[in-house]
Amino acid sequence: MEYKTHVVPVKKNIALVAHDKKKEELVEWALRHRDELANHELYATGTTGSLLEKKLSLPIKKFISGPLGGDQQIGALISESKLDLLVFFWDPFESQPHDPDVKALLRIAAVWNIPVACNQSSAEFMFSSDMMGKSHERKIPDYEQYLKSRPF
Numbered sequence: 001m002e003y004k005t006h007v008v009p010v011k012k013n014i015a016l017v018a019h020d021k022k023k024e025e026l027v028e029w030a031l032r033h034r035d036e037l038a039n040h041e042l043y044a045t046g047t048t049g050s051l052l053e054k055k056l057s058l059p060i061k062k063f064i065s066g067p068l069g070g071d072q073q074i075g076a077l078i079s080e081s082k083l084d085l086l087v088f089f090w091d092p093f094e095s096q097p098h099d100p101d102v103k104a105l106l107r108i109a110a111v112w113n114i115p116v117a118c119n120q121s122s123a124e125f126m127f128s129s130d131m132m133g134k135s136h137e138r139k140i141p142d143y144e145q146y147l148k149s150r151p152f
């Protein structure tokens with residue numbers, strides 16, 4: 001795969017997602033980082049977004065609920081380079097009816113090389129990075145080159 005450079009702005013597009021038994025942890029983390037979150041554009045799956053909006057009193061662009069396709073909507077934005085960070089507290093102890101969608105979201109985040117925080121400590125690391133407060137660069141797949149490399 002050939003890569004090219006994508007410039008991520010200071011004001012980042014951040015997706016926030018948590019499975020039901022992880023929602024409390026995400027809310028607790030988000031409340032501690034409310035001031036930083038307020039500097040960015042926030043996105044979330046339906047239920048997570050409604051809960052965070054209530055607790056944080058910050059505007060959040062809400063997709064539909066995860067089991068109905070919200071993970072896939074977030075994945076679609078990642079593949080268009082419209083999301084810069086993913087905070088996804090997924091539940092390692094519960095299988096989900098939409099496990100294939102969860103796996104697909106994590107895969108597409110890896111393909112497009114976006115930082116993913118899967119729990120409180122990785123989210124702490126992410127938000128303590130000095131990259132949070134400035135523009136930075138990220139390598140993303142070069143789609144034009146990819147097409148040229150196809151044998152058809």
Ligand SMILES: O=C(CO)COP(=O)(O)O
Pocket residue numbers: 017018019020044045046047048049064065066067070071102
């Ligand atoms: O299921 C989810 C992520 O896989 C989250 O969906 P909700 O935010 O709607 O609960």
